[in-house]
Amino acid sequence: MKLPDLAELAVRNLRESLLRNSLTTIGISVGVASLVAMLSLGIGLQQLASRRLMKSGLFDTVVVTSRRDLRNFNRDQEAGGPAPGESRILDEATRQEIEHMPNVLEAYPDIRFITELRYEDKPHLTMVAALPSSAQSTDAFDALQGHFFSSETAPEVVIQKTFAEELLGKTPKSGLDETNVAALAAPLLGKELTMRYAQREAAPPAASYVGSDKANASSDQGLAGAAYSVVSRELKFKIVGVADLDPESMRGPTRARVFLPLKLAESLHVMQPTDLREVSRAPGDQPVYSSVNVRVKGPGQVQAVEDAIKKMGFNTFSILDASRSIQQFFKVLDVFLGIFGSLALAVAFIGIVNTLVMAILERRREIGIMKAIGASDGDVKRLFFAEAGAMGILGGIVGVALGWAIGQVINLGTNVYLKRQSFPPEHFWSVPWWLVAFAVLFSFLVSLAAGLYPAGRAARLDPVQALRYE
Amino acid sequence: MSNAGNSQPNSAPAIHAEQLCRHYRMGETVIRAVDGVTLEVRAGEFVALLGSSGSGKSSVLNLIAGLDRPTSGSVIVHDRNLARLSREELARYRLRTVGMVFQSFNLIPSMTLAENVELPMRFAEIERGKRDSLAREALTRVGLQSRMNHRPSELSGGEQQRAALARALINRPELLLADEPTGNLDSHTGTEIMNMIREFNRQLGMTVVLVTHERALAEHYAQRLIFLADGKLIGDEASSAFVATAGTERERR
Ligand SMILES: Nc1ncnc2c1ncn2[C@@H]1O[C@H](COP(=O)(O)OP(=O)(O)OP(=O)(O)O)[C@@H](O)[C@H]1O
Ligand SMILES: [Mg+2]
Numbered sequence: 100m101k102l103p104d105l106a107e108l109a110v111r112n113l114r115e116s117l118l119r120n121s122l123t124t125i126g127i128s129v130g131v132a133s134l135v136a137m138l139s140l141g142i143g144l145q146q147l148a149s150r151r152l153m154k155s156g157l158f159d160t161v162v163v164t165s166r167r168d169l170r171n172f173n174r175d176q177e178a179g180g181p182a183p184g185e186s187r188i189l190d191e192a193t194r195q196e197i198e199h200m201p202n203v204l205e206a207y208p209d210i211r212f213i214t215e216l217r218y219e220d221k222p223h224l225t226m227v228a229a230l231p232s233s234a235q236s237t238d239a240f241d242a243l244q245g246h247f248f249s250s251e252t253a254p255e256v257v258i259q260k261t262f263a264e265e266l267l268g269k270t271p272k273s274g275l276d277e278t279n280v281a282a283l284a285a286p287l288l289g290k291e292l293t294m295r296y297a298q299r300e301a302a303p304p305a306a307s308y309v310g311s312d313k314a315n316a317s318s319d320q321g322l323a324g325a326a327y328s329v330v331s332r333e334l335k336f337k338i339v340g341v342a343d344l345d346p347e348s349m350r351g352p353t354r355a356r357v358f359l360p361l362k363l364a365e366s367l368h369v370m371q372p373t374d375l376r377e378v379s380r381a382p383g384d385q386p387v388y389s390s391v392n393v394r395v396k397g398p399g400q401v402q403a404v405e406d407a408i409k410k411m412g413f414n415t416f417s418i419l420d421a422s423r424s425i426q427q428f429f430k431v432l433d434v435f436l437g438i439f440g441s442l443a444l445a446v447a448f449i450g451i452v453n454t455l456v457m458a459i460l461e462r463r464r465e466i467g468i469m470k471a472i473g474a475s476d477g478d479v480k481r482l483f484f485a486e487a488g489a490m491g492i493l494g495g496i497v498g499v500a501l502g503w504a505i506g507q508v509i510n511l512g513t514n515v516y517l518k519r520q521s522f523p524p525e526h527f528w529s530v531p532w533w534l535v536a537f538a539v540l541f542s543f544l545v546s547l548a549a550g551l552y553p554a555g556r557a558a559r560l561d562p563v564q565a566l567r568y569e
Numbered sequence: 570m571s572n573a574g575n576s577q578p579n580s581a582p583a584i585h586a587e588q589l590c591r592h593y594r595m596g597e598t599v600i601r602a603v604d605g606v607t608l609e610v611r612a613g614e615f616v617a618l619l620g621s622s623g624s625g626k627s628s629v630l631n632l633i634a635g636l637d638r639p640t641s642g643s644v645i646v647h648d649r650n651l652a653r654l655s656r657e658e659l660a661r662y663r664l665r666t667v668g669m670v671f672q673s674f675n676l677i678p679s680m681t682l683a684e685n686v687e688l689p690m691r692f693a694e695i696e697r698g699k700r701d702s703l704a705r706e707a708l709t710r711v712g713l714q715s716r717m718n719h720r721p722s723e724l725s726g727g728e729q730q731r732a733a734l735a736r737a738l739i740n741r742p743e744l745l746l747a748d749e750p751t752g753n754l755d756s757h758t759g760t761e762i763m764n765m766i767r768e769f770n771r772q773l774g775m776t777v778v779l780v781t782h783e784r785a786l787a788e789h790y791a792q793r794l795i796f797l798a799d800g801k802l803i804g805d806e807a808s809s810a811f812v813a814t815a816g817t818e819r820e821r822r
Binding site for chain 2: 100101104108111112115464465467468469470471472473474475476477478561562563566
């Protein structure tokens with residue numbers, strides 16, 4: 100029998116016992132709906148989590164440090180590594196090399212130093228860190244008051260809220276995190292900060308630092324045999340932003356309370372702790388960094404980039420391992436949710452088998468007639484398959500719609516709750532198109548599988564027996 | 570008409586059964602519904618199978634129809650040994666070569682007459698447009714053109730049997746097998762149906778095997794009578810009445 104005829108006969112047969120077939124189809128829909136609901140909850144939660152985690156900028160970042168630094172702390176562990184002379188210096192050339200590696204978006208030095216900042220003539224000692232312009236898209240600066248640096252070289256700073264409190268002479272409230280950043284920012288934005296810092300300046304090869312008129316170097320720096328001098332400098336900054344960022348948080352440069360644009364910070368050549376150690380080996384005027392942050396295209400490429408940098412002879416660190424176990428958690432969650440969803444579908448499966456077996460008993464004579472007038476086993480089998488499949492597709496479509504509706508209701512309800520708890524609304528329910536297609540197809544296939552036994556039984560029915568009795 | 574059975578007495582056998590057996594095993598006992606029947610029906614012939622209830626008439630008919638398989642022996646229809654056909658081939662044989670009518674009409678109750686008549690053409694994968702016109706034509710031939718879109722339950726027994734006849738003939742089979750087609754009808758309506766069957770036999774040259782237990786009816790319409798008892802063939806004779814009827818009809822023309 101041709102497919103359109105088959106479909107037509109199947110549909111008309113389904114309409115004949117409308118109540119029973121509708122109930123079966125509703126059973127399928129409920130099964131599909133619960134499957135869709137469970138899976139879309141899993142997918143939605145995962146998307147929410149990865150949206151949040153991705154935005155933190157932690158999962159696509161690799162921190163690179165020189166092995167020479169670590170050797171000072173972990174002499175035993177590193178005993179098998181390259182000899183101190185072989186390990187490489189993390190200098191500008193290396194940074195550029197890393198930046199040109201595949202899948203690397205940028206590699207920027209981690210510049211941080213403790214220095215004095217004057218605000219309204221009062222000195223404040225704090226950690227200062229440099230930020231690339233890409234940092235503004237991470238969620239660390241989500242609740243930024245004011246704005247981010249207008250350019251990478253602008254003499255502007257973003258300060259952290261506790262530093263703002265300090266500048267305003269307020270004592271930070273312990274316990275509840277209820278600092279009003281907007282109120283803190285209002286009097287500070289646009290104000291001026293003066294930074295005093297020590298600049299590392301290459302000395303002319305022949306000249307002695309002793310004779311340098313601006314020299315301010317301490318004697319032990321001089322004894323290190325450096326071909327540079329340290330000059331004290333001052334620079335004025337404008338406060339453009341106040342960040343609602345916990346200074347102890349992993350997000351953003353840890354413990355820094357004042358942030359400068361990266362390019363500007365680099366041009367300052369501020370004395371850094373590593374300068375003291377590497378200076379004897381630093382070739383010429385090349386800047387040397389204590390650590391370099393590498394931003395990778397996506398978390399998927401982190402491992403490869405990390406491996407490549409390790410091969411170059413540096414230490415690396417990323418939070419990839421943490422993210423991997425999170426992904427694993429969601430895989431397991433998906434499987435569990437899928438199993439619960441499938442249980443409902445399994446019940447629907449039994450419903451289809453039951454309905455079709457009942458239909459065979461009821462339509463015994465009809466099957467006998469069809470065979471007597473020339474239907475083959477295949478025709479009968481396909482007819483029952485078509486009926487099962489039609490119920491499956493219909494149930495699948497209704498089920499997806501139902502599952503989607505359930506999801507919307509739960510999403511809405513939760514957001515009302517979140518709003519009451521004054522949290523921002525979240526979209527943790529996601530029904531992607533592939534899930535819709537998958538659910539309908541799955542429902543169709545499950546229904547065909549459910550039709551397997553009844554269709555086979557109908558096909559094998561002996562027409563003589565079927566026609567024998569009224 | 571030209572190729573009416575009695576005008577070609579020596580034509581090739583349409584049906585040839587040889588030592589045909591159909592046994593049913595019921596626990597310890599074996600029921601010999603058909604027990605060594607050998608018979609031959611020529612193409613275009615109108616034969617009646619007679620016997621009392623339980624003598625095996627329907628069983629023989631089902632074996633010829635390819636609805637059932639013999640326990641032993643063979644049925645050869647137009648040179649095809651049905652016992653050797655696969656289930657698929659047997660279905661094709663039923664579809665193309667055999668038309669059946671039953672005592673209980675056996676129309677599908679959920680379908681209209683037109684749909685019932687059309688159903689064998691669906692199995693034969695004939696295209697829709699052609700199916701519609703052929704179904705209409707067939708129902709017109711049996712006088713039911715005005716009842717095409719009625720369901721069987723809305724029709725009288727005679728009308729239902731006419732629709733069943735239209736369905737049996739829709740694929741132009743060579744064999745018409747009728748199992749007590751008048752059993753549920755009053756004598757007037759029964760005569761009407763039997764006249765139609767005879768018309769098909771004569772006009773289309775269709776071979777007819779009629780199962781009945783009414784000897785008078787058989788004698789009136791069939792050319793040959795075959796008697797069964799306890800699954801065995803106990804008699805095979807030409808119909809005396811038939812010749813006369815045929816003769817008178819022929820004389821009328
Ligand atoms: N499936 C079966 N199982 C057991 N016995 C059967 C079966 N089918 C038929 N029989 C037996 O075979 C014998 C012949 O049956 P069949 O139906 O051919 O008789 P019949 O001549 O058509 O009778 P009737 O005139 O009543 O229709 C009967 O005794 C019947 O009980
Ligand atoms: Mg019978």
